Amino acid sequence: RSPVFSHLNATVLGLATVRSFGAECLLGAEFDRHQDLHSAAWYLFISCSRAFGYFLDSISLTGIFQWGMRQSAEMENQMTSVERVIEYTKLPNEPALRSSPDKKPPANWPPEGFIHFDDLSLKYTPDGNYVLHKLQLEVLPQEKIGIVGRTGAGKSSIIQALFRLAYLEGTISIDGIDVSTIGLHDLREKISIIPQLLRALQNVELQSEDEGTERQLVCLARAIVHNDRILVLDEATANVDAQTDALIQTAIRVHFEHLERLSIGNILQILVLDAGRLMEYDHPHILLQNKKGYFRRMVGETGTTMARGLHKLAAQNCSK
Template identity: 45%
Template sequence: MLVRVMPRKSRSCSLSDIRTSMYFFNVNSSGRILNRFAKDIRTVDTDVPHTLLDCIAFAIDISGVLIIVAIANYWLLVPAAFIVAFLFLFRYIYVNTSRSVKRIESITRSPIYSLTNQTFQGLSTIRALQAESALDSEFHDYMNGNTCAWFLFISCTRAFALWSDFLCVLYIAAVTFSFLVLHNQFNSGDVGLAILHSMTMIGMCQWGMRQTAELENDMTSVERILEYTQQPPEPPLDTEPSKKPKGEWPSEGRIEFVDLKLRYSPKDSYVLKGLNFVIAPREKIGIVGRTGAGKSSIIQSLFRLACNEGAILVDGVDIESLGLHDLRSKISIIPQDPVLFSGTLRYNLDPMEERSDAEVWKALEDVELRAHVSTLIGGIACRMYDGGANFSVGQRQLVCLARAILRNNKILILDEATANVDPETDKLIQKTIRTKFAECTVLTIAHRLHTVMDSDRVLVMDAGQMVELGHPYELLQRPHGFLRQLAEHTGVAMTNLLMNAAEQSYEQKKKDL
């Protein structure tokens, strides 16, 4: 039964975490999750079955000893009852203490996993900044905390063993002296058998009671794993056949927000508060605002990464009626931190192998990476390290841009995509977006205001609400407008540059009309 149940629970834990919401990963560090999948699952898979079998063996052995002693002298059941009562009293104290200490030990282990994982990911930065000593000191602090908790747990175990031995010695003394007092009523064979089996109780009681306590402590790991198996899942991946949009969807890229509210969990406060606006097909929208204004939350609402209230209509279809796979596969995004996987460059560009090699090379040419990739061993079949470590930050961003070109979706989202790249790469990305995504609806979240000055309209967010929406030139003309205030915080010279760029874009659009 255990062989069948334990792997099933481990698999259930893995599937539940894969299908849970993004909020779960925001509030739980990678170290805490690794701790559950490493130490706790190992405990459930290996320790719990062995400990349970040991407890069963202990119950059988101790019952046999007590029966043999009772046959030799049934009066010895009286001290045996007292000894068992005291053993369970000590066990109760030990379990309550050790369980809390074990939980502390598990909690102090999670930061070690997190720090180790983060260190491996940032080795190049750590070496460049010569921060080895700081991280070494931080690692030792975490290790000291975990070691203290582990030492306290071992101390509790040894204290429990000492008192168990003391009680067993008292019982052996009671057995021995009872036969000395009543030596005429028993034969030597019964006496020897009773004393011999009583002496085996020293090791048996210490081992058996400790195993029963360990089993209860190991249930902490079972409890922690069950907590992960009960995480609320995301909505279904696939759309119900009756709700699938007809034809090619989306065909235009029109997005309508209807009284949209968003919060990251049912217990949290709203981060988006009643957004109402429409983005026309092929419109280029810039989204700006101070930190925490709710810019990125708009993107999360489009991908349904949080709890949406209200409605978002894409080409007239409410995205709440769609499966997550059908929705997310139709929206391209270039994030601030490019996401690349271990494997070939081609796999990163076209993981589903829906495009030909010629189309992949053409996409690389569009982002001016073809010449660089041609020099690599294997070309588009070259190996990429984890996270694309063998490419620069700008090149990784261009790879993501090429991937978006290959997807050819009607909606593109730029989540501060040019925040960490040099000005030349920024210009290249902006030029590619203007040419390759001219027929697409583009939403650009930006910290640098100049990146949205040529947008058709700019949406200004503040405290989760839309405070301004219009062409950047028109918004900058408002003396006390929010966009004007954001521009003035960059300085007089930059404000003038932004005004000139917005005016040129405004005049150009008037000519195009």
């Protein structure tokens, strides 16, 4: 049954995409295939249990005995679920959530917010490919950096690394403390994030989009209350309406003036990523001077007018 349900669910969620690609027939055929498989299995189940019933009737074992047999078969089925749950209890544990007493960072950590990535590589599964390759960089206290790169370049993965949400090699230290030595909660409590929204939300009806916006506003409110030294924005204003966008931008400007930001607008440093490798890392104006530069090429691809505007903006910001 579950393939039928998940197929239907995915189809309904992606209805706009399905229609725009004219893929109704394809999806219809896929659905029929799942449905056929389900019907076949269900039919077999019913036939077998009826046939078994007749067999028991024919040897005059009826009533409670037949019921007992059915129940034992049912129990065998249900035990599959138990097996699945038990499988989860055997998964390897996450590292400790709290630091051991001798490693506990001070309550005001991080006092400055100096981040140092040292030969940092990241992968999402123990035997998977590296998504980030030996990143070597420093983010100074109060510095704002913007990460650019094509889709899949590893922008969000840098953030995953900061929160230790994947398999890391190399070290990340914040104000001199290697984050791999402290508890996960001790680390994650100290960094505020306003995450990238699920892309799927873009396609779904307004209600979900509102929920997305709401989630970002909650994250922002939390960040303001916590007043952390490090604030991370991952396309924070990508899928919200203009009014909310303005609200978020203003709130960030007002409440995080003293903070370092990986953020939009008024950016001091640009980090250019390509396929998980650090390509360039400098002030946008300086990067734009490099005729063969990666960043310059990306800006050029936005079109003449836009590129001219961006060049001017970078030059203005540089002279400030």
